[in-house]
Amino acid sequence: MNSGGGRGRRPGGPDTRGQILDSARRHFLADGYRSVTMRQIAADADVDLALLSYYFGSKKGLFSAAVTASANPAEVIARALDGDPAQLPQRVLRDLLILWDDPVTGAPLKTMLANLSQDAAFADLIRQMLERELIARLADRLSGVDARRRAAAFCTQIAGIVVTRYLLRLEPVASMPADELVSLFVPALRDSLQPTPRRPPTRGR
Amino acid sequence: MNSGGGRGRRPGGPDTRGQILDSARRHFLADGYRSVTMRQIAADADVDLALLSYYFGSKKGLFSAAVTASANPAEVIARALDGDPAQLPQRVLRDLLILWDDPVTGAPLKTMLANLSQDAAFADLIRQMLERELIARLADRLSGVDARRRAAAFCTQIAGIVVTRYLLRLEPVASMPADELVSLFVPALRDSLQPTPRRPPTRGR
Structure with a gap:
């Protein structure tokens, strides 16, 4: 070449x-x-x-x-964070699924996931990237005192989807079409972004 | 001895x-x-x-x-699934956090998590255990046609909490006290167990 x-x-x-x-x-x-x-x-x-x-x-x-080199998750996330806040959860999840499901852009991400626990310095790098590119950027867009905590709750759910679908390959999440996965998880993702208390107390219900 | x-x-x-x-x-x-x-x-x-x-x-x-040998996650989950269904999310999450946070019972579980990606046969073992002990048992307790899908959504969120707190160690989730973590995640966990459609359409909101 x-x-x-x-x-x-x-x-x-x-x-x-x-x-x-x-x-x-x-x-x-x-x-x-x-x-x-x-x-x-x-x-x-x-x-x-x-x-x-x-x-x-x-x-x-x-x-x-x-x-x-082929697709930068941080850039995908930054783009998805812009736009109508009401549609933010489905936009972030849909764009990340496109990135991970695609054989070309997804393969190196899956390798990264599989290697996460093999090297402490490498895990630190990923942790810093996630805290900086996802949690902090999302927290900037949320209002309220617990913005960072809610952003972390949101990212935790995203991490769960990524790990379940691409590392554990648990069914039915592993083989579900992306749009069904978005429908399934968006309510809980949206819920995690609401300021607490999110709903009336349910004690004793 | x-x-x-x-x-x-x-x-x-x-x-x-x-x-x-x-x-x-x-x-x-x-x-x-x-x-x-x-x-x-x-x-x-x-x-x-x-x-x-x-x-x-x-x-x-x-x-x-x-x-x-010191604590069986499957037994902990089976116990937590029994009892008042309205309190199921906090019971499952709280009991799992006790198990994982404890140095004695948590250490081998964290080793298991860190080794998940090193051996395909081993990952299969964990996958089968989760599908059988958590998703299938939880689905049995839910009503409605999409019970298994909702059980999987619930487990995906639990997986996200475990990975974020114990493998990635993302802040603030990694160092948050267990009871705060339960308050933070229970609304979304409860939401994932509701039959779809879970709420009025929000399109155009």
Whole structure:
């Protein structure tokens, strides 16, 4: 793919970054996050190892870039958060399901999910991303004193849907069409965004 | 602990099963599911390897038994499903949080969660357990044609709480006291158990 032609480690060129990302995505998908080395990716992309650090800083940075090269969940969420607040739950859920259900954009996300528990530093990276890109951004759009708590409740439900459908593959959630899943979960998602107390006390009912 | 005294591989006795479970729990907690061998556990428990198969059938069986030796989530769920249906969501969530928050009963469950994605056969075991012990039992207690779907929605939310609090450790869910977590999630959990359509259409609101 590189216009330079010939063999040997290339010093970097217009396609080098994309080539590294392709190799990285292929390796991470095949072998998971932990067992892949920067050296393997560099060799496979036919570039100098130092270029990986130059472009992506670290293995974590490279993984993030590889995962989000085809679709960035943070951008999808940011887009879904804009627009009519009344339709926010279905918009967020529908857009995330499109991203995860698609073979191309979903595969690296599923790999990321499956590798979450293998590396504490990696889990930290995902945690920070979720707290910053999803919980904090959503809390900004909610009013009331417990905005952050409600945003966290919303994200917890989204996490449940993702884990149940793509990691545990529990039925009937795993094979349900996306639009049915949206209908099933939107009432509870909308409920979690309401300020407390959300309804009359039910004690003794 | 064994009344037989002396060293050497014991052929089995009144405490042998418990001794194997203690060793298994210790090894699984320290090293995770996949990297522990039956041979290591047998050596550590000072019993013949064949006894492990005799008592527990397989490594998966031994792991299940070791995890549930101090507290069995399926039994906790079965108890919580009984009683006043109006209080079912808070009962299930509160009892599960007690189980997971407790250092003794929670540690093996967290190990199980962290190892979920490492072994497809192991994930199958957990999936079957959840489908059988939680979704099917809960669906039996709900009326209406979509009982199983609503039970799955409920379990998906429970899965979200467990993953967010104990695997991702997303704040503020990770460090919230259990009773606050129950208040935060019970409205949405209760909502997920209502037959659809659950509320007037909100389109255009």
